[in-house]
Every structure is written in C-alpha cells, then in structure tokens.
Amino acid sequence: xxxxxLALEIIERLRKEYxxxxxxxxxxxxxxxxxxxxxxxxxxxxxxxIVVEELFKKYPDVESLSSxxxxxxxxxxxxxxxxxxxxxxxxxxxxxxxxxYDGKVPDDFELLxxxxxxxxxxxxxxxxxxxxxxxxxxxxxxxxxxxRMGLVDGIKEPKKVEMALWKLIPPEEGSxxxxxxxxxxxxICTARTKPYCEKCCINDICCKNGVxxx
Ligand code: SF4
Numbered sequence: 001x002x003x004x005x006l007a008l009e010i011i012e013r014l015r016k017e018y019x020x021x022x023x024x025x026x027x028x029x030x031x032x033x034x035x036x037x038x039x040x041x042x043x044x045x046x047x048x049x050i051v052v053e054e055l056f057k058k059y060p061d062v063e064s065l066s067s068x069x070x071x072x073x074x075x076x077x078x079x080x081x082x083x084x085x086x087x088x089x090x091x092x093x094x095x096x097x098x099x100x101y102d103g104k105v106p107d108d109f110e111l112l113x114x115x116x117x118x119x120x121x122x123x124x125x126x127x128x129x130x131x132x133x134x135x136x137x138x139x140x141x142x143x144x145x146x147x148r149m150g151l152v153d154g155i156k157e158p159k160k161v162e163m164a165l166w167k168l169i170p171p172e173e174g175s176x177x178x179x180x181x182x183x184x185x186x187x188i189c190t191a192r193t194k195p196y197c198e199k200c201c202i203n204d205i206c207c208k209n210g211v212x213x214x
Contacts, residue, residue: 006205007151007168013201014180021179023129025049030105030130031062031097034115035090037122043080051079062103066094089117107131120159128175136169137178138162141185148189150207 001009014021024045027033032052039048055076059065065073074087093116097103105126106112112123121137128135136142138158142165146152152164169177189195197203 004168017201018180018183021183038117039080062094062097066098092116134171135175136162136165141182145181145185145189148208
C-alpha cells in the first residue's frame with residue numbers, strides 16, 4: 001500500500017469511527033474562534049470553553065474587546081496559562097480586525113497569518129471550520145498520530161508535517177480528517193499511555209504495528 005492509499009483508507013475508517021467529529025472549541029462567530037484558538041495554546045479546549053464564557057459576556061463583540069484593558073483580558077484568561085502574552089495578542093488581533101477588516105475575520109490564509117498570535121495551525125483551523133476551505137491543522141495529536149500511522153516519517157515540525165500531508169490528503173478531507181485525529185488521539189492513540197492498538201480501527205494497517213507503506 002502506498003502512503004496515498006494508506007491515507008485514503010485511514011480517512012474512511014476514521015470517518016466511520018467518528019462520523020460527527022468537529023471542532024471542540026465552542027464558538028458561534030469567527031472572531032470568537034480566533035480568540036479561543038489563541039487561548040488553546042498549551043491549554044485544553046475544555047478549559048478554554050469555560051474561560052471564554054466570562055470574556056465574551058463582558059466583551060460581546062470585536063469592538064468592545066478591542067477597547068478592553070489588556071490587564072482585564074489577562075485577568076480573565078489567566079487560567080488558560082500564558083495570560084500576559086495571550087491577552088496582548090488577543091487585544092492586538094481585535095484591534096487589527098476592527099481597523100483593517102471592519103471587525104470581520106478575513107477568509108484568506110495569508111491575511112490570517114498576519115494577525116497577531118495567529119500561526120499556521122490557527123489559520124488552517126479558521127479556514128477549514130469557519131470558511132469550509134481546504135485545511136490541515138497540525139496540532140500535537142495530528143503530528144503524533146500521522147507519524148505512528150506511517151503517513152510521515154519522523155517529521156515533528158508542524159509546517160513540514162502540514163506540507164507532507166497536503167500531498168496525501170484530498171484537500172476537501174483535510175479539516176474533518178484532522179478533527180478526527182484529535183478524537184482518535186484522545187481516546188485510542190493516546191500520548192501519555194501506551195496507545196490502545198488492540199481497540200484501534202486501523203491496527204491492521206498501522207505502521208506502528210509493523211505495516212510499512214511503500
Ligand atoms: S494501531 Fe496503535 S499506534 Fe496505530 S493508530 Fe492505532 S492506536 Fe495508534
């Protein structure tokens with residue numbers, strides 16, 4: 001089986017296993033996902049979802065959050081860790097949205113990358129989830145799993161993993177595939193424990209179990 005064939009087979013099996021997998025950050029507007037994804041660095045999505053309740057209640061739109069005191073944003077987001085730098089980025093990002101994009105999140109990958117605190121992972125997440133465009137989100141689960149599965153060979157750097165996956169994953173499948181990797185990474189192919197290969201839906205084709213793609 002080639003890597004491309006392996007990728008297509010894994011996509012199908014994960015689709016059956018996690019048919020409804022989606023973004024685990026709660027949001028109802030694009031700018032809120034931008035804020036949440038910045039807060040999610042080195043923090044769980046579950047904690048972010050709790051913390052943003054107070055933030056969005058107090059600052060319900062781009063206008064109000066862009067004018068908020070950075071110290072107050074920091075106070076609220078502190079439980080997510082890295083409070084100061086996250087608060088600074090969120091404030092600068094909201095200001096830029098207000099000043100340059102009329103409060104709207106741009107649907108262009110390169111423009112997203114220019115927003116403070118937005119890297120490739122976040123920009124891809126926004127492109128895929130908000131705008132339904134092709135996206136590969138290389139978070140920690142994605143990187144761990146695609147290495148174990150044999151879709152990439154010992155690549156840990158997020159951008160390199162992303163570039164390798166673009167060659168294997170049909171563009172329209174990327175966003176859902178990456179969400180499913182998160183579910184699979186949390187439940188079965190876990191980081192801290194030995195992965196539960198005996199319960200895994202791809203254990204007969206996984207590289208970790210000795211099946212090498214050509
Ligand atoms: S077989 Fe094991 S290592 Fe491979 S994806 Fe499944 S849980 Fe992970």
